[in-house]
Amino acid sequence: MRRPLLFELNLLLLPTCASFTLASLLGMSAAWFWPLAVLPYILRSLYYLIRLTGLIRRQHRLAPPFPRGLWGEVYRSIARYQQRARKGRKRQIRFSRRFREAANAVPDALVILNKQLRIDWANPAAARLMNIHWPEDDGQLFTDILNNPELDEFIEASEYMRPLDIAPEHNRAVMLSLRITPFGERKKQRLVVGRDITKIYHLNMIRRDFVANASHELRTPLTVIAGFVENLIDTPTTPITHRRPLTLMHNQTERMCSIIEDLLTLSRLEMDEKPGEQRAADVPDELHLIMQEAQALSGSQHRFEIEVDDALLLLGSEPELRSAFSNLIFNAIKHTPAGTRIRVRWDSDEDGPIFAVEDDGPGIAPEHLPRLTERFYRVDRARSRESGGTGLGLAIVKHVLNRHEARLTISSEPGVGSIFSCRFPANRMIWRDEEPQSRRTG
Structure with missing residues (x-):
């Protein structure tokens, strides 16, 4: 920067000194000669300014040789900015090309919607799965092309935690799983991902039908067997040596009946995606009835703490909620x-109603937590069988909560205890006529 500045000073000072010298020799005022001396410097600067303006206006690439002095520094700086911009555009073009290639190779349908839910972009898979052809359908309303009443409700609710499974009108043989993710400025744009789950859907249907049919077929003979075994146990003429085997047979038969009942409950929950009867479920009354049964099941071996908001009701299916709780x-x-403290809580906060069961028992190891809601998964198989568990309880809880737009969270620490929490959406919260009152017993 020092040399260009010295060059500019030389261009300006040398003519100025010459004008003063000439004026002194001629005995005239320097004011007449100085403007003429600096005129070439002004014309030079004006030339390079006009030239630079023209180059920028034509978006011309600035290249050497550059002028000497400060104007050369200006030209070089602009050339460096142009070079950086060209590199940035090349990187952006390469990234866009790689993104398009990757998006086109994805077998799932990808659609980008603007804030008006109109199509901005779609990959080739969207044509096959959603009947959306881009760029032909650019600017079209997404719900006009993929027309489905459930999709309209799904988008209006703006609750995208779970996918939506639909059969598109253009191909009813395909089952799509749609996920919508807001993104962009203020989360106004949306990315729609459509996955073909036809095979998985049919496999689930086959499994569900098999479990339901097998359970129905097994329930009748097991009921008959259980009845005969119970009669044999109660018959006075039954030899004493036969009573223990008969009692074991009766217990195992009852256990099998419990498993079948739970399997039938699961099948029924899977058949209908939404609860049939939606009304104000009196959760507080149901919980107090359940706690009476819990006291009998425990045999006074556990310490119970109950905190229930008597004014808080819930929109949903009362039998299903009772089953889950x-x-x-x-x-x-x-x-x-025995001796474990069990705390049952039903109340609400700013996010909605909460049902929680907390204990200070042995706890659950972290590696088991993600699989607890799987069918027949047991942390301790021997203890679960001894306690009469079927391994289906948490699977039933998960299905019931999904049908009520709720979620189950499980937190546990070995040696400290476990907390099972059910979080319901705020729009399902209903209050009694009276003011909320909390009832706590221990």
């Missing part, structure tokens, strides 16, 4: 030793 409470009794 009772499973969580009974599990706490069956899987914790």
Whole structure:
């Protein structure tokens, strides 16, 4: 920077000194000669300014040779900025090309929607799965092309935690699993991902039908067997040596009946995606009834703490909610030793109603937590069988909560205890006519 500045000073000072010298020799005022002396410097600067303006206006690439002096530094700086911009554009073009290639290779349908839910972009798989052809359908309303009443409700609700499974009108033989993710400025744009789950859907249907049919077929003979075994146990003429085997047979038959009942409950929950009867479920009354059964199941071996908001009701299916809540409470009794404190809580916060069952039992190791809601998964198989568990309770809880737009969270620490929490959306919360009152017993 020092040399260009010295060059500019020389261009300006040398003519100025010459004008003063000439004026002194001629005995005239320097004011007449100085403007003429600096005129070449002004014309030079004006030339390079006009030239630079023209180059920028034509978006011309600035290249050497550059002028000397400060104007050369200006030209070089702009050339460096142009070079950086060209490199940035090349990187952006390469990235866009790689993104398009990757998006085109993805077998799932990808659609980008603007804030008006109109199509901005779609990959080739969207044509096959959603009947969306881009760029032909650019600017079209997404719900006009993929027309489905459930999709309209799904988008209006803006609750994208779970996918939506639909059969598109253009191909009813395909089952799509749609996930919508907001992104962009203020989360106004949306990315729609459509996955073909037809094979998985049919496999689940086959499994569900098999379990339901097999359970129905097994329930009748097991009921008959259980009845005959019970009669033999109660018959006075039955030899004493036969009573123990008959009692074991009766217990195992009852256990099989419990498993079948739970399997039928699961099948029924899977058949209907939404609860049939939606009304104000009196959760407080149901919980107090469940706690009476829990006291009997425990045999006064556990310490119970109950905190229930008597004014808080819930929109949903009362039998299903009772099944879910009772499973969580009974599990706490069956899987914790005598003397364990069990706390049952039903209240709400700013996010909605919460049902929680907390115990200070042995706890659950972290590696087991992700699989607890799987069918027949047991942390301690021997203890679960001894306690009479079927291994289906938490699977039933998960299905019931999904049908009520709720989620189950499990936190546990070995040696400290476990907390099973059910979080319901705020729009399902209903209050009694009276002011909320909390009832706590121990």
